[in-house]
Amino acid sequence: MAQEDVFKKVVSHCKEYGFVFPSSEIYDGLGAVYDYGQNGVELKNNIKNYWWQYMVRLHDNIVGIDSAIFMHPTIWKASGHVDAFNDPLIDNRDSKKRYRADVLIEEQIAKYEEKIEKEVAKAKKRFGDSFDEEKFRSTSERVIEEKAKRDALEKRYQEVMNAEGGIDLEGMKQIILDEGIVCPISGTRNWTDVRQFNLMFKTEMGASADGASTVYLRPETAQGIFVNYLNVQKTGRMKVPFGIAQIGKAFRNEIVARQFIFRMREFEQMEMQFFVKPGTELQWFEEWKKRRMAWHQALGFGAENYRFHDHDKLAHYANAATDVEFKMPFGFKEVEGIHSRTDFDLSQHAKFSGKKIEYFDPEDNTSYTPYVIETSIGVDRMFLSVICHSYCEEKLEGGETRVVLRLPAALAPVKLAVFPLTKKDGLPEKAQEIINSLKFHFNCKYEEKDQIGKRYRRQDAIGTPFCVTVDNQTLEDNTVTLRYRDTMEQKRVAIADLQGIIEEKVSIPYLLKNLK
Ligand code: GAP
Numbered sequence: 001m002a003q004e005d006v007f008k009k010v011v012s013h014c015k016e017y018g019f020v021f022p023s024s025e026i027y028d029g030l031g032a033v034y035d036y037g038q039n040g041v042e043l044k045n046n047i048k049n050y051w052w053q054y055m056v057r058l059h060d061n062i063v064g065i066d067s068a069i070f071m072h073p074t075i076w077k078a079s080g081h082v083d084a085f086n087d088p089l090i091d092n093r094d095s096k097k098r099y100r101a102d103v104l105i106e107e108q109i110a111k112y113e114e115k116i117e118k119e120v121a122k123a124k125k126r127f128g129d130s131f132d133e134e135k136f137r138s139t140s141e142r143v144i145e146e147k148a149k150r151d152a153l154e155k156r157y158q159e160v161m162n163a164e165g166g167i168d169l170e171g172m173k174q175i176i177l178d179e180g181i182v183c184p185i186s187g188t189r190n191w192t193d194v195r196q197f198n199l200m201f202k203t204e205m206g207a208s209a210d211g212a213s214t215v216y217l218r219p220e221t222a223q224g225i226f227v228n229y230l231n232v233q234k235t236g237r238m239k240v241p242f243g244i245a246q247i248g249k250a251f252r253n254e255i256v257a258r259q260f261i262f263r264m265r266e267f268e269q270m271e272m273q274f275f276v277k278p279g280t281e282l283q284w285f286e287e288w289k290k291r292r293m294a295w296h297q298a299l300g301f302g303a304e305n306y307r308f309h310d311h312d313k314l315a316h317y318a319n320a321a322t323d324v325e326f327k328m329p330f331g332f333k334e335v336e337g338i339h340s341r342t343d344f345d346l347s348q349h350a351k352f353s354g355k356k357i358e359y360f361d362p363e364d365n366t367s368y369t370p371y372v373i374e375t376s377i378g379v380d381r382m383f384l385s386v387i388c389h390s391y392c393e394e395k396l397e398g399g400e401t402r403v404v405l406r407l408p409a410a411l412a413p414v415k416l417a418v419f420p421l422t423k424k425d426g427l428p429e430k431a432q433e434i435i436n437s438l439k440f441h442f443n444c445k446y447e448e449k450d451q452i453g454k455r456y457r458r459q460d461a462i463g464t465p466f467c468v469t470v471d472n473q474t475l476e477d478n479t480v481t482l483r484y485r486d487t488m489e490q491k492r493v494a495i496a497d498l499q500g501i502i503e504e505k506v507s508i509p510y511l512l513k514n515l516k
Contacts, residue, residue: 001393007329010391011260013403017462019043019387020261032254032265039462040383042413042443044268046508047382048247050411051270053508054295054515055245062243062272063236067224069249070205070215075223078352079345080317085219086196087255088167090176092183093190099183100256101172101194105157108179112150119143153179162313169194199252217251222374224248225273226345229370230357233275240359240370241284243274247379259330261380268379275370277361278343284373285320285340292324292338292375298514299408301389307332317344324377326385335385336377343369386411390463405463406486408511412463415442415506416498419455421471423448431470434480434495441503460485466502 001009014020018037022029036044056064076082088101119142124131137143153175160171172194182189200219206212218224225244232244247270254263261267276284289308297303309332311321320340325332346369350357358367390405409415418434420427428448435444445464447455452469459467469481474495482501483490493501504510 003329006391007260007388009393010329010388013391013461014040014260014387019462032258032263034261034264034380039413043386043407043411043463044379044383046411046413047379047386048268048270050508050511051295051377051382052245052247054512055243055270055272058512059243061238061241062245062274063232063238064245064247065225065228065232066248067221067228067246069218071218071223071227073213073215074352075227075349076200076216078348079223079226080348081200081216081219082198084166085199087199088169088172088194089197089255090173090194091192092186092188093192094188095183095186097183097185098255101169101176102157102161103256104181105153105172105175105179108181109150109153109157112146112153115146116143116150119146158313167196169196197253197255199254201251201253218249219252220250220376221246221248221269221271222273222376223345225271226349226372229273229275229346230355233359240361241274241276241280243272245270245272247271261384262328262333264380269376270379270382271374271376274373274375275359276373278368278371281340281342281371281373282320285338288338288373288375289322292336292377294515296324296326296335298511298516299386299411300514301326301385305389309334315339317342326389328385329388333381335381336375339374339376341372341374343371345372346370402457402460404460404485407463407465409465409506410508410511412465412506413443414445414459414462414464415466416502417445417447417455417459417464417467419447419452419467419469421452421469425472426475427470427472430474431468434468434470434498438499438502441499442506456483456488465506468498 015022017039019040021035021037023033023035024030052064056062089098090101090104091098119140120133120136123136123140124133156171156175160168160175163171170193173191176191177189180189201217202214203217204212205215225246228244232238233242248268249266250269251266254265256263274284274288293306293308296306305327307325309323309325311323314321318339318341322338323334324336324338326335346357349355350369357369359370360367386407387405390407392404392406394402394404396402405412416438418431420431431446431448435446438444445459447458449455456467463485465485467483467485469483471481474480478495479492480495480498481490482493482498
């Protein structure tokens with residue numbers, strides 16, 4: 001199946017099976033805002049739990065906090081978000097549609113790349129086994145021509161993005177005009193100038209318009225950690241190196257909000273700031289790269305689906321940065337950022353608040369502003385990567401197709417579904433009895449509607465790793481049929497053994513034990 005089709009199927013599967021709904025759907029939705037349904041919220045909570053248990057429980061020197069979404073507005077001045085958290089925007093006068101100018105240019109670069117790949121694919125088909133791809137790429141006139149155009153555009157793009165004093169907005173517009181980029185709606189080149197647009201949502205705090213002050217919905221959770229650095233370090237008697245972790249909502253007025261829950265206006269982040277002694281930050285950066293990649297790979301999705309994308313161009317306050325990218329159906333995409341942010345944030349907050357924000361190191365009697373390694377992952381992007389990778393359509397013997405979510409059992413919304421074979425003879429009561437004893441240990445679901453086969457399919461579609469059928473034999477010998485999602489194997493087991501068989505496999509610690 002083409003990857004594009006996989007993605008479309010995942011999106012409709014998420015809706016059909018109660019994972020993700022468009023927000024305010026009965027009012028025709030709200031752009032790039034989504035709600036998590038009955039199964040989605042369980043999967044999301046399990047992802048957050050997997051992160052929290054790894055970061056906070058398994059690291060003696062990391063503690064968690066939960067800071068408020070509203071913060072003093074000066075925080076966003078100090079962090080640089082008021083002045084520099086911008087996207088370059090351009091409007092088409094005919095369609096009245098607004099675009100990110102950088103995205104229009106990146107799409108144009110991608111178009112050249114697509115043309116090159118099409119030429120290569122055509123030649124590969126024509127020449128079969130004797131095809132020498134490397135030679136073709138270096139000698140085909142069409143490929144050389146398209147590559148030259150692509151490289152020239154990339155060079156110009158980098159120049160305008162990295163211009164002295166910030167992005168060269170006029171230069172950006174000129175590229176759009178020179179490349180003949182048209183509005184996908186109107187098909188015209190009737191563009192406005194490029195303007196900077198701040199991504200933070202603003203609102204008023206206070207009862208009266210006079211006394212109200214402007215506050216922002218936080219665009220990242222990290223600043224809540226920085227401004228609590230002193231509180232946590234002192235009350236927790238934390239010794240550098242140590243970390244503070246937080247999970248919470250963040251808001252960005254994204255202009256190009258696309259690809260389902262990949263880029264949203266309201267989303268959730270799991271961030272950790274690790275405070276280290278200046279001079280040791282690059283060692284810690286490498287260490288956190290390793291640890292975070294191990295956490296991702298412990299899900300068992302295959303190392304080939306992950307890669308690091310190290311940043312060549314660094315923000316002025318960073319001295320190293322990388323993205324953990326995952327292979328989504330629409331290509332390798334950033335799921336997590338790992339950044340070495342120097343002492344920028346703490347120093348800025350010291351400057352703007354007038355408070356001394358330092359650490360006294362008892363080992364060498366010195367005081368310093370700690371440097372920070374940040375790991376920042378989007379819960380929703382992680383959710384998307386998990387569900388895309390797990391979605392599977394299988395042809396069964398007899399020609400039937402089953403849709404199964406091969407979720408890691410510890411992340412599955414429901415761990416065990418219990419079915420009475422029929423709705424009579426006391427079987428529903430027996431099934432309910434099993435649920436009542438196991439629901440304290442993991443999430444169970446009762447299902448009595450339809451034939452057993454259909455019930456299995458419904459559970460496969462939401463990724464339930466175990467199903468149990470209660471039949472007349474159960475009433476005699478207290479055994480049930482246990483069915484495994486992935487292999488569809490069925491075996492007779494004692495009710496008394498169910499907890500032991502299932503609990504371990506569906507627990508987060510079971511997943512954490514895969515960590516290398
Ligand atoms: N404190 C650093 C920070 O916020 P970022 O790279 O802007 O860094 C970190 O964001 C992560 O948050 C990203 O890797 C992504 O997973 C997630 N994220 C960012 N913007 C998002 C959006 N609009 N929708 C969903 N997730 C987003």
